[in-house]
Amino acid sequence: MDWSKTKTIFIIVFSILNVFLYSLYVNRYNEAQEVEPLAAETTIEARLNDENITVKSLPQKKEKVSYISGQIKQFNIEELKKVYDNQYFDTNGSLLTSKFENPVPLKSIKDASSLTEFMKKNVYAGETYKLWYIDEEKREATFFQKSNDRMIYINQNAVVKLHWDKDFAVTGYKQTMFDSLAAFGEKSTLLTALEAIKVLYEKGFLKQDSKITKPQLGYSTLVPLTKTQVLAPTWHIHVDFVEGDEADYFVNAVDGQVINIHLNGEELKDNEWGRIRS
Amino acid sequence: MQFSVLASGSTGNAIYVENDDHTFIVDAGLTGKKMEQLFAKVDRDIKKLSGIFVTHEHIDHIKGVGVLARKYHVPVYANAKTWAAMDDKVGNIPLEQRFQFDMETAQSFGSIDIESFAVSHDAADPMFYTFHENGRKLVIITDTGYVSDRMKGIIKGADSFVFESNHDVSMLQMGSYPWSTKRRILSDVGHVSNEDAAVAMSEVVEQKPTRIYLSHLSKDNNMKDLARMSVSQTLQSCGIMPGEFVSLLDTDADEPTKMVTV
Numbered sequence: 275m276d277w278s279k280t281k282t283i284f285i286i287v288f289s290i291l292n293v294f295l296y297s298l299y300v301n302r303y304n305e306a307q308e309v310e311p312l313a314a315e316t317t318i319e320a321r322l323n324d325e326n327i328t329v330k331s332l333p334q335k336k337e338k339v340s341y342i343s344g345q346i347k348q349f350n351i352e353e354l355k356k357v358y359d360n361q362y363f364d365t366n367g368s369l370l371t372s373k374f375e376n377p378v379p380l381k382s383i384k385d386a387s388s389l390t391e392f393m394k395k396n397v398y399a400g401e402t403y404k405l406w407y408i409d410e411e412k413r414e415a416t417f418f419q420k421s422n423d424r425m426i427y428i429n430q431n432a433v434v435k436l437h438w439d440k441d442f443a444v445t446g447y448k449q450t451m452f453d454s455l456a457a458f459g460e461k462s463t464l465l466t467a468l469e470a471i472k473v474l475y476e477k478g479f480l481k482q483d484s485k486i487t488k489p490q491l492g493y494s495t496l497v498p499l500t501k502t503q504v505l506a507p508t509w510h511i512h513v514d515f516v517e518g519d520e521a522d523y524f525v526n527a528v529d530g531q532v533i534n535i536h537l538n539g540e541e542l543k544d545n546e547w548g549r550i551r552s
Numbered sequence: 553m554q555f556s557v558l559a560s561g562s563t564g565n566a567i568y569v570e571n572d573d574h575t576f577i578v579d580a581g582l583t584g585k586k587m588e589q590l591f592a593k594v595d596r597d598i599k600k601l602s603g604i605f606v607t608h609e610h611i612d613h614i615k616g617v618g619v620l621a622r623k624y625h626v627p628v629y630a631n632a633k634t635w636a637a638m639d640d641k642v643g644n645i646p647l648e649q650r651f652q653f654d655m656e657t658a659q660s661f662g663s664i665d666i667e668s669f670a671v672s673h674d675a676a677d678p679m680f681y682t683f684h685e686n687g688r689k690l691v692i693i694t695d696t697g698y699v700s701d702r703m704k705g706i707i708k709g710a711d712s713f714v715f716e717s718n719h720d721v722s723m724l725q726m727g728s729y730p731w732s733t734k735r736r737i738l739s740d741v742g743h744v745s746n747e748d749a750a751v752a753m754s755e756v757v758e759q760k761p762t763r764i765y766l767s768h769l770s771k772d773n774n775m776k777d778l779a780r781m782s783v784s785q786t787l788q789s790c791g792i793m794p795g796e797f798v799s800l801l802d803t804d805a806d807e808p809t810k811m812v813t814v
Binding site: 458459496 | 722723728777781782
């Protein structure tokens with residue numbers, strides 16, 4: 275046997291094999307580079323865009339806000355009588371019920387400013403409440419208390435409900451209120467509105483073609499103590515679905531939890547506080 | 553007898569107690585370096601440490617035990633089951649520094665008597681300690697799912713309490729922890745909530761000046777202001793007005809409390 279020739283043949287064969295294996299490696303590497311990024315890596319804006327979910331007026335600012343605390347107000351009827359002489363008051367302490375001796379006509383129930391004006395003139399600290407919902411069928415308007423110009427959402431201790439008659443004159447109202455609302459604990463950097471929307475998107479609350487109207491920052495109950503409540507900064511996100519339904523969602527702006535707002539330990543029923551179907 | 557809560561919380565726990573002759577810590581749940589820094593903050597010499605009393609083998613209570621024991625030749629005290637459970641976590645501690653402190657027993661160190669008592673927690677054999685000297689009493693009780701009548705009997709009438717006020721139940725329930733963790737914390741072998749702690753406190757404080765340090769606060773499910781407010785309101789509903797003879801004080805995960813006499 276000619277060992278010299280055999281060696282040469284082996285060298286040539288293994289060289290060809292090496293070139294072949296290297297070409298396979300290069301092909302696979304190039305294919306890997308051409309793979310499109312996974313959907314999970316796309317931005318939330320792109321994902322909303324893909325599903326035709328629109329957002330109207332998106333607040334961009336990253337805010338640093340603290341929790342707030344407030345004490346449940348105990349109403350004093352004698353003091354109120356001195357200021358509002360056209361009203362009969364009754365209270366169990368924290369819930370004030372008022373009936374007008376002579377119902378007060380509203381300019382228009384379609385016009386929020388007419389209701390707001392009524393609140394300022396006829397309701398104790400009425401200027402600290404903001405209109406949440408008008409139910410024309412029930413002849414009822416629901417206002418939520420504000421703190422730092424932000425609404426306290428769906429809280430039985432921070433609400434006014436006005437009632438009017440068929441002639442659009444207010445016959446009475448029920449009121450609850452927090453006293454001494456103040457910052458509580460250290461400030462936290464909040465989720466942006468877009469991050470809150472992302473939470474809802476990832477949990478499957480947002481359907482294709484839905485419309486999100488301006489997300490609002492407010493507060494919702496975090497801790498209900500006996501005399502006091504601690505409230506957490508909360509994003510309120512209203513969604514109109516393509517089928518004609520609508521929903522209000524609340525996202526804790528500190529930890530990103532979607533909040534199921536409960537009242538007296540029971541889940542809210544539709545429309546109990548206006549538009550609520552979260 | 554003086555003491556300071558050097559650090560308290562799920563990131564690490566250590567409580568310093570001293571008299572003229574001895575300096576002790578209950579747990580060393582932070583790294584050796586961090587423990588040295590905490591000693592410096594209260595202006596005490598860690599080299600003079602006369603003993604480490606271990607409550608249970610969870611890492612936030614023993615992280616620095618091995619390092620301190622080896623570096624400063626400090627005796628370490630724990631019950632037999634806790635020794636067995638923490639042996640592989642604390643590393644090699646020389647035999648002459650390993651001491652057994654049985655559950656529900658007392659040992660004297662000069663004029664200080666130290667008594668151990670059982671708590672309800674998911675560890676091998678968890679126990680905490682009361683310190684007695686000249687008729688004064690310091691109680692340390694954290695990491696317990698509830699405060700039993702037996703525990704109340706042992707801790708009653710102390711002059712100072714380091715008392716767990718771990719979480720607010722609403723925050724825990726609404727928070728992001730997995731359900732299994734929530735269930736563990738709320739269980740009888742988990743941690744006591746602000747309200748449950750306050751109810752227990754109302755049954756063990758006596759009509760005399762008493763300091764209560766709210767400790768082992770959850771980073772995610774509690775706040776100092778909330779713990780103080782919640783405990784205060786619950787105590788008031790039980791007929792005790794904080795500020796009259798009971799003082800509620802904060803503890804911190806990184807900052808020692810002021811050194812005070814029991």
